[in-house]
Amino acid sequence: MTRAHPGNTLFASLTVEAAACQLCPAMCERMAVLSERNGNLSPRVLFIAEAPGRQGGDRTRVPLSGDQSGRNFARFLSSINLPREEIFITNAVLCNPRKPSGANRKPTSTEVLNCSGFLRRQIEILDPRVIVTLGAVSLAALRLVEYHELSLKESAGQVHEWNGRLLVPVYHPSPQVLASHRREAAQLRDYKAVAHALRRIGQAWAKATSSK
Numbered sequence: 001m002t003r004a005h006p007g008n009t010l011f012a013s014l015t016v017e018a019a020a021c022q023l024c025p026a027m028c029e030r031m032a033v034l035s036e037r038n039g040n041l042s043p044r045v046l047f048i049a050e051a052p053g054r055q056g057g058d059r060t061r062v063p064l065s066g067d068q069s070g071r072n073f074a075r076f077l078s079s080i081n082l083p084r085e086e087i088f089i090t091n092a093v094l095c096n097p098r099k100p101s102g103a104n105r106k107p108t109s110t111e112v113l114n115c116s117g118f119l120r121r122q123i124e125i126l127d128p129r130v131i132v133t134l135g136a137v138s139l140a141a142l143r144l145v146e147y148h149e150l151s152l153k154e155s156a157g158q159v160h161e162w163n164g165r166l167l168v169p170v171y172h173p174s175p176q177v178l179a180s181h182r183r184e185a186a187q188l189r190d191y192k193a194v195a196h197a198l199r200r201i202g203q204a205w206a207k208a209t210s211s212k
């Protein structure tokens with residue numbers, strides 16, 4: 001259940017705006033996947049993936065659900081005992097990019113730029129202490145919100161400070177990435193860094209409240 005949150009009204013307006021958005025000509029027929037079904041509006045962690053998939057978020061209206069990427073992601077979350085009810089999941093682009101054949105495609109840099117205003121506003125409204133990017137596209141999208149010099153290859157599975165928050169880049173949980181670029185054991189190690197970031201936030205919170 002979504003908790004009452006001062007950002008709820010702002011979030012509701014953002015979802016209406018995103019649903020009507022037609023900035024990307026190739027995605028005018030797709031509807032943005034952004035609603036309260038994306039997760040908790042006071043999330044412990046904001047996860048940012050690449051784009052809704054045809055069989056996943058575009059079909060279920062919940063990012064990273066209903067396809068193999070979603071099942072892999074659920075396994076990684078469970079490895080650090082992080083319940084889905086405590087997080088919010090979004091994408092660098094909110095609509096599903098498709099090839100003329102109907103297959104998923106990578107969003108173009110223009111589409112990522114077009115959608116970066118929505119990403120910035122989601123971060124402002126949800127105000128997460130920890131952000132996890134899933135893959136290179138979402139890490140690059142974050143650079144448009146506030147500059148950073150991180151690359152996925154060099155920074156994956158480490159905790160970084162970014163824009164007053166902790167940022168943990170990890171690889172995308174798609175079956176293709178798991179089969180080639182970042183296998184199961186390495187991804188499970190990367191998620192330990194997410195747990196570490198949450199512990200750091202918890203310690204900082206305990207310190208701040210004990211000094212009051």
Ligand code: SF4
Nearest residue numbers: 021023024095114115
């Ligand atoms: S991807 Fe983002 S910017 Fe592009 S049409 Fe969808 S909501 Fe608008």
